[in-house]
Amino acid sequence: MIGQEFANRIEKISEEKKTRVICALDLVRNKSESKDVFLKRILKHVSLIQDSVAALKIGYPLVLSIGIEIASEIKRKASDVPLIADFKIADIGNTNKLITQVTYNAGFDAVIAHAFVGFDSLKAVVDVASAEGDKAVFVLVNMSHPGSLQFITPKWIDLTNITLKVDATGVIAPGTRPKEIAEIRKMLGNERLILSPGIGAQGGGPGQAILNGADYEIIGRAIYNAEDPKSAARKLAQITWEKYKIKRGD
Numbered sequence: 001m002i003g004q005e006f007a008n009r010i011e012k013i014s015e016e017k018k019t020r021v022i023c024a025l026d027l028v029r030n031k032s033e034s035k036d037v038f039l040k041r042i043l044k045h046v047s048l049i050q051d052s053v054a055a056l057k058i059g060y061p062l063v064l065s066i067g068i069e070i071a072s073e074i075k076r077k078a079s080d081v082p083l084i085a086d087f088k089i090a091d092i093g094n095t096n097k098l099i100t101q102v103t104y105n106a107g108f109d110a111v112i113a114h115a116f117v118g119f120d121s122l123k124a125v126v127d128v129a130s131a132e133g134d135k136a137v138f139v140l141v142n143m144s145h146p147g148s149l150q151f152i153t154p155k156w157i158d159l160t161n162i163t164l165k166v167d168a169t170g171v172i173a174p175g176t177r178p179k180e181i182a183e184i185r186k187m188l189g190n191e192r193l194i195l196s197p198g199i200g201a202q203g204g205g206p207g208q209a210i211l212n213g214a215d216y217e218i219i220g221r222a223i224y225n226a227e228d229p230k231s232a233a234r235k236l237a238q239i240t241w242e243k244y245k246i247k248r249g250d
């Protein structure tokens with residue numbers, strides 16, 4: 001499996017911090033806000049939640065607001081927190097390869113890619129992960145929003161098969177529909193990771209994805225839009241950790 005080192009690292013961090021939360025940092029720069037002020041706001045947010053998260057997920061909203069250098073800025077402040085790049089990579093093999101190289105070079109530890117583009121495109125991503133020294137690759141095999149039911153969800157078995165074929169680190173699966181996570185877990189086996197978004201703002205109950213087979217819950221707005229992000233993150237860390245312990249049989 002590609003990204004075993006990442007899987008071990010995130011597991012160790014989550015044990016230390018007692019959390020199964022990955023925070024989605026979908027913050028955007030206000031029109032009147034300078035890049036410097038925005039950067040300070042992001043770094044302050046990271047320092048508030050850092051003790052309660054196993055990793056951070058960064059995607060288009062933040063990177064388009066401030067640039068891909070945000071990865072190294074965050075690493076300087078919070079060197080222990082793995083960074084997952086959510087660019088939902090979905091292109092021809094060569095373009096996928098280039099996007100993945102740039103992303104890892106910027107300091108990200110993991111990327112998220114779509115499987116619907118097919119085996120060769122996804123393999124191009126995994127090949128870069130391997131060439132870069134065992135970086136991680138997560139594959140979208142099902143999504144949390146209602147529109148997923150149109151095209152993606154009906155194909156989850158095929159998409160999971162491709163994930164297994166390229167030997168990816170794990171998958172993204174919908175925290176809004178935990179029963180579907182349980183199905184994916186059955187097919188995937190226990191080695192690979194399942195990261196589940198859709199908790200809180202999209203209606204998924206905290207801890208439910210974990211109980212149904214997910215390893216980590218990806219949570220954005222319920223943390224960064226909370227009145228007190230630090231205590232929201234701690235509370236979600238506690239809930240996910242309790243459910244994780246129940247699942248583990250502690």
Ligand code: BMP
Nearest residue numbers: 024142143144197198201202219220221
């Ligand atoms: P929030 O908790 O604010 O709904 O954020 C969820 C995050 O997970 C967002 O960054 C979103 O783009 C991402 N995501 C998702 O919600 N559902 C998916 O199926 C896949 C995702 O990457």
